[in-house]
Amino acid sequence: MVTRKHYFCAHYIYVMEIVIKLSQFLLSLSLLIILHELGHFIPAKLFKTRVEKFYLFFDIKFSLVKKKIGETVYGIGWLPLGGYVKISGMIDESMDKEQMALPPQPWEFRSKPAWQRLIIMLGGVTVNFILAFLIYIGMAYAYGDFYLNNDQIKDGVWITSKTIEKAGIKTGDKIVSIDGENITRFDNSINGKLLTAKTVVIERDGQKQTVTLPKNFIGTYVDDANKSALVGLRMPFVVGGLSDDSPNKNALQKKDIITSIGGMPTRYMDQVMAFIESHPNQKVPATVVRNEKTENVTLQINDKGKLGVALGSLKEENLAKLGYYNFSRENYGFFESIPVGLERGKEQLVGYGRQLKMIFTPSTGAYKGVGGFKAIFDIFPNSWSWEAFWGITAILSIMLGVMNLLPIPALDGGHVMFLLYEMITRRKPSDKFMEHAQLVGFVLLIGLLLFANGNDIYKAIAGK
Missing domain, CATH: 2.30.42 (Pdz3 Domain)
Structure with a gap:
């Protein structure tokens, strides 16, 4: 029986889990956006290039917060799909044709040498990669390695x-x-x-x-x-709890470990689950370990091949005590953590590159797994964990860096592609060409966003 109190408790827990996930998602996203844009902002200022705007999130029509300091307006937009810096004299997402129609000014992006413009454009992804490697180094130092x-x-x-x-x-x-x-x-x-x-x-x-x-x-x-x-890992079948209508509420207790069922030894959970799924609507003898003692019980398997219990787990020390696994933890000093973190970052970078290659190879079907903001939101845990938060932020930083390097106009990689062309051929693409390229890039980006977030919607509807 579900009481009003139970309903409100369950509803409160659900809401709190959503709040915690959303908080981690927004904090991680904000951190990555601000640092990425700082990667463009700092070299732009060093090369005396005017930055008109520095925004977290997009400010279409209006801003939540904005303040002008010096020549730059700093603000927070209402649309959390990214962020941007608006650099004078640059054909970017603002598509400011009026400014580009005027004669070039010394403080504008287009007036700077190609090598300076290249550094400004590569600044964002450089910060993303540096951030990811620093996080992995910090995690190695703070948490060490826990493994089997x-x-x-x-x-x-x-x-x-x-x-x-x-x-x-x-x-x-x-x-x-x-x-x-x-x-x-x-x-x-x-x-x-x-x-x-x-x-x-x-x-x-x-x-x-x-x-x-x-x-x-x-x-x-x-x-x-x-x-x-x-x-x-193959784990023992531990009873985590029993529902009020469980057919085994008198036979089993919380923390019981089922070690045999139907006369068959069952060291692992998968063995218990395979047995009960193949013996619906049956009463079977079983043996459990309860408070370090062996007890004989009779279990009722329901018509769905279930026992009516919630699954539990054992702590690492208890698994070792019962002879299952001896886990290891390796801690690192500050200098030891540097090569460990660098290696971990390299593995993640190579691994993501491999995934991206598969996504652009239709025969693998990997494109079906592409997700948007909901997919990113879902990878954060329901309870706050700094270790999980930093680990997810590091891989998202790598993903953001790699994606921005794709040679698509409107992305950093597209600007870099045209700058490299200019440096090699000593011929600068015309402003008109850059405007058209930027427009094509926007169409491609919007298509990718629609595809990724459409995938999220499809999976939610299809229950995948």
């Missing part, structure tokens, strides 16, 4: 996605290497590596096998309505 040595996984991994199971990897397989890289540590990066992998070497029943993942593996995964992590 791969040789600790005696009984293989738990395959939690039908997509990778259909590709040929099963629960109980040990992952030896991915695309030729030996897996020595099992950590959060394993799923990302598998998602873009071509070949995986596994060990099954003591024999090594090479599994070649299909070219459209990532697209198939995106299409899976019941998406979950590809692989996870």
